[in-house]
Amino acid sequence: MLPTKRLAGISMIAISSVLFLPNTSHAQDDVKAPPSEVLSLYDIAEAPSADRIQNDIQTLVDFGTRHTLSETQSETRGIGAARRWIHSEFQKISSECGGCLEVIYVSDTIQGESRIPNPTEVVSVLAIQRGSIDPNRYVMMSGDIDSRVTDPLNGTSDSPGANDNASGMAGALEAARVLSKYKFAGSIIYAGLSGEEQGLFGGEIVAEHALANGWQIKGVLNNDMISNITGIDGVINNSTVRVFSEGTRANETPEEARQRRFTGGEVDSPSRNLARYVKSQSDQYMTNLDVMMVYRLDRFGRGGHHRPFNKVGIPGVRIMETHEHYDRQHQDLRQENGVTYGDTMEGVDSDYAAKLTALNAITLAGMAGAPPFPMNVEASGAVKPSAKLTWETPSNAANLAGYRVHWRLTTEPEWTHSRFVGKVNEWEFTNLVIDNYFFGVSAVAKDGSQTPVVFPGAAGRF
Template identity: 45%
Template sequence: MRRLLLLAAVAIPSVASAQDAPARLVRQTTSAVSEAELRATVAHLVTYGTRHTLSDTTSSTQGIGAARRWAAGRFAVIAKACGGCLEIATPQETFTGSRLPPAGAVVQDVLAIQRGTADPDRVIVISGHIDSRVNDVMDATSIAPGADDDGSGVAAVIEAARVLSKHKFPATLVFAIDSGEEQGLYGARVLANYAVAQGWHVEAALNNDIVGNTHGQNGAHIDGYVRVFSEGDKSILTPKEAAARRTTGGEDDSPSREVARFIEGVAQMATPGFKAKMVFRTDRYGRSGDQVPMLDKGFPAVRFTEAAENWDRQHQNVRNENGRAYGDVLAWVDVPYLARVTRVNIAAMALLASAPPPPEAIKADGALKDDTAVSWKSAPGAASYRVWWRDSTAPRWEHSQDATGTSTVLKDVLLDDWLVGVSSVSAEGFVSPVEYPGATGAFAAPVPAAK
């Protein structure tokens, strides 16, 4: 069976009927997303005055300490409602650096962990950062509401926990609230080190940073899509591995980019009319975010960011200057937009955690032949596989053929001209992201030891 998916994104079933399990799960989870919950979270976060990483940690009403304890409390309430299905962890490390005091600073994250029922070491992460800032990155006392940056991302994380904790998944979900992002991505380093220490195979980390503004600096109003940034070649590839990928033209097939393609397809299913727009770079031009420390450990990771950023509302003291309003205040957060971004995240996590892992050790053989032979190692939990191919210049997978064993032949597909990959499919029809040919599974690549 060969299917042509012109202009379809997708590493998920494009012919999903309303009755099938993936479509049902997407419907159940996305319909549970509450704008009121999201609004209440952002509105509460701005009451802490500032959530600067170096702000007060002992007050019960002001500063990052109180905000973190409140977030942990929200996770505890959600955990109680699901019979203790969430474990709460608050890993921390002490760092020194240019945006930290000479004596260093403790950076603490708040995590909620929903263990998988079949393979708890397979992990899907969603993250946002709770710290906020004003113009001076070392100013830990001025009012820094951080409603959009990144109250919006934290609200998405907590809402994802509330909605997804009502379901069970084969893989583990981690809901991560990072600190220290504005000082140098320190909280994401805490998270990445924790993931390595726990032996987690993180298959996808979805970082949400600035996901609630829809009125851009230039006056544009854009609420029809969210950007999803993904790195090209995996940053931890050895020179030999990178050379092998260059030889076959695999520079656009890092696991992070396959996760981005997966998410683009998820949005088509989960939020019709609202798109996940892929951007093929690690972050916005010259900028960075909490997905990067995860990438540094070899974990596939992407960044969600609103389509229309407004720099008067980021990293600014709240003030009025010549009739121009500055500051990251609640009024600018477009909650219906934030809800759509949250739905894409939640649907992606639910589908990723329900699917088998992508198959490993994929081999494509077609030199001096008219046909392409593709083989792979069986993946735990996979009932079948889907072999994909696309034109070498195409951004997304175009064609697919299903297979039940661990090999298949693509008739009259001249491998010289096409890129191929394979995804795993469960008996219920959940499809993994695509894995590109390579000696080992890129999704399951061993990570370097923690620093």
């Protein structure tokens, strides 16, 4: 049964995704739904260039090794040369958009770790595209600069790291080229993170930098291996992408966990709703790309550079190929028993990398174009015939058209129903019992851009 809301004696039916308001309703006569799609996102989805991505991957491979412990003074070999080249590429992109990117290094010295025994400066490169309305709200796309072979401490042997992870780094550069041609309400960070193979230190350092500077990062899209389509299982797949996300917030308090036991939210962390947002963007704006949401922080027993952000409460997901080829990951370059090992250009499919870069770009653009996220979202309705959502409107909401409320059965993996409700701060779902559904709310811009869905309470707070 569809829920109804009674206003001014009129019963209005809420249906999925589209709002129809009867002419006899006086309480909401002035509510006009924004566009249901942002037309520029179709162009953005087609813009990433496979050739440019291929060239960038090749350039990174040509540095020989990008191991965190490798050469830093050479201009042609090692991680020092690689990060300086990335910095210069971001600056080149910035010069083409009138200085729209602020390009910075973020670094710290790590030592005494199992994979970094001696003092080593771990340096990441960030390019920041400031928003015009809400510049302190960020969404980030990251790739990893570093590479490795079999021995995690071997910083001298050739370590091409073509797919792992020159592909993700090339994707971040290409996304910057595409999106720097547009202006957004919020800010975008394009990041090259270091130290991933040595213990996720680049992400940890950048997350600490973000918190210290008060950056409101609402989502991290960690791209790690986005150019391989041939799996070790024999499957070739260029039309599916995996998106990994944690189910509950890593930093929730014992009291928040206790509350979640009674109200729900085990599968509605900000990261999980970010993953749902990535999928919804793909479904709307892309063709021939299926998003496989994986309800897991990362691959079984493994890690990625979104994890240090999740650890401190910043939402983040991992975007990557669906079928991995383990002979091409963390391997010395060699041949054994007729098998070729090593992460070389032969394992790169640049068309697939361009497709996954496009997925990132439309997600970044959608979130950066959206208004500020609804604050302090709460749900109520225990032992009542109706569920109620309340929320607050933050400042810097000049592009806000209003809010969209969402609901789904508790067993549904994605949000199935929604309606636009205008510039209000509460909504009651008459005759929809709160016990049987999950609820959320998103903010919608005047051009139709919207935030991911915010689940009520601490469990879902971005």
